Amino acid sequence: MSSPDVKSLVRRFYVLQAERVEAYKLFEEGHEAYLRTGPHYDFGHYRQLVHEITKAFCAISNEILEVKERLHRDFDRPDLSEHIEKLQRREKQKLELTAKLQLAKQSVQDHPDDEGCHEKVREIKQDIIKNKEALSEILQDFKYDSEEPE
Structure with a gap:
């Protein structure tokens, strides 16, 4: 089997990013459902959700790192590889911020x-907005560079 070309690796990268977006959506919906179980929270179900989401993020991340490595090693595209590296750092930060926001939302619910x-929730939401803007910029750079003729 011949190795996929750059375009198919780029397409795979976009599919993985879409899966990551979907995983975030499930994570947020699951947390909202968890909050609705308060004040006697159903932590067992939520812990299971966190476990499954963590596995999904890990698998997606590992495959994205594989794409990054192949772009660099097999196709001499360090520019695209670098964009993915930056994106991975920002995605890690986004996941950490999302977890902090979930804890902060529970604090608001427990101490209205x-x-x-409330201020903590607002601060974290601002950090998430900045993070999403940075992610969007990196994705734009990746798109631009991946569409350039080689």
């Missing part, structure tokens, strides 16, 4: 009169 809890 505590303005500090």
Whole structure:
């Protein structure tokens, strides 16, 4: 079997990114469902969700790193590889921020009169917006560079 060309690796990368977006959606929906079980939270179901989402993110991330490596090694495209490296760092940060936001939202639910809890949610949401803007910029650079004639 011959190795896939750059275009098919780029397509695979986009498919994996779409899977990651879908995993985030499931993670957020699962957390909202978990919050609805308060004040006596159903932590067992939520822990199972976190476990499954973590496995999914890990698998996606590993395959994206494989694409990154192949672009660099097999096709001499360090530019695309570098974009993926930056994207992976930002995605890791986004996941950490998402987890922090979920904890902060639970604090707001448990302590609705505590303005500090509400402020924490607002701060984390701002950090997530900045992170998403950075991700979008990296994806734009990747798209531009991957569409250039070689």
